[in-house]
Amino acid sequence: MSTTDHPYAAPSGVLLGHFTPGSAAWDEARAGLSITATEIAAVVGLSPWMSRFTLWHKKSGLAVAPFEMTSAVEWGNRLEDAVAQKWQDEHPGQLAAPAGTWRHREREWQRATPDRLIYPQPAGEFEIPEQAEELLEVKTAPFGDEWGPDGDKDGVPLHYRCQVMWQMDTLGLTRTHFAVLISGHDYREYTVEYDEGDAALLREAAAVFLDEVHGGIRPPIDGADDTYQTIRVQPDNFDDIDVEIPATDAARYEQAQAAARTAATELTAAKGIVLDHIGTGRRAVTDGRRIAYRIAKPDGTTKSLNPYRTSKEAA
Incomplete structure (x- = not known):
């Protein structure tokens, strides 16, 4: 049955x-x-x-x-x-x-x-x-x-x-x-x-x-x-006009852009330090906790350095 x-x-x-x-x-x-x-x-x-x-x-x-x-x-x-x-x-x-x-x-x-x-x-x-x-x-x-x-x-x-x-x-x-x-x-x-x-x-x-x-x-x-991607695909047409937005939202955007540039520079430096520590290894750990892992190209050079997700981040 x-x-x-x-x-x-x-x-x-x-x-x-x-x-x-x-x-x-x-x-x-x-x-x-x-x-x-x-x-x-x-x-x-x-x-x-x-x-x-x-x-x-x-x-x-x-x-x-x-x-x-x-x-x-x-x-x-x-x-x-x-x-x-x-x-x-x-x-x-x-x-x-x-x-x-x-x-x-x-x-x-x-x-x-x-x-x-x-x-x-x-x-x-x-x-x-x-x-x-x-x-x-x-x-x-x-x-x-x-x-x-x-x-x-x-x-x-x-x-x-x-x-x-x-x-x-x-x-x-x-x-x-x-x-x-x-x-x-x-x-x-x-x-x-x-x-x-x-x-x-x-x-x-x-x-x-x-x-x-x-x-x-x-x-x-x-x-x-995915929230940002959802906003992007809304069918709002395209009008070549200026749209006045609240000053608080404009300031938030400009401050976030500046912070992102600073964070990107710091992240690049931090990745370089971690990658330098790993060398030819596979993973970076501290106190037994995995921090990042390295993916290598066929010639042994690094293809990418990726962070391990924590349980809190995954949830």
Whole structure:
């Protein structure tokens, strides 16, 4: 039996279907004034990929910058099945099956597309049981700095915790397992338990956000890069005219430009010092903490020096 044969395979969720990511049907299932699990972190200002400002424009039907398929996203998609299979191998007696896209049975605007649903699988049986018990979320990461030690109950980055809390709240399940592959070889597992208080806060924030979309109340402009990209793509035409702006905004821009030039000079000097310390090495560390890593060209010279992201920055 497939999960589509019993649409109430989760206590509070209604299965909308199994859609190919990026397809028209997939977009339709996630469209409109709904909040998905991948969007809830943006609602509460914790997403490293999308600002509240950008999400508001998206939900208001306004232009946002087009999605760009990065190598990290591509390989995350390619490796999902392999990492999920590793979790399956480590947990005999449980079946992790593709989950599909769901909505909450009562709150139709609450949507989620978990990676896998976990079902109890008695030995020798291959039919998917009618009731899912838990969720499995699969992640890949180039570095493990934002993840805690394997099995750490607090080791999951906050934006991913928001994501799975929303998924559990949508489907009515109480536990999510994470299977995470870091640097292509470091496999870790984590577990997040459902928290009604956290879920209620997310629901309240989502309801307020959707009310703001309905009311045309735009969030303030923040410093996120995707906020700037969203402003850039607004179809404002082009009029060759002067526009008077508030003196405070003009001063803020000019001061930021001056500070950026100073900061750029200081950053160049600091990068040179760190790179000089690294020499032919790979990483710069201090007191056991990784600061930056060097990528070398085939001839051994440096292609780039990149900072390690801290858990606070990633969240």
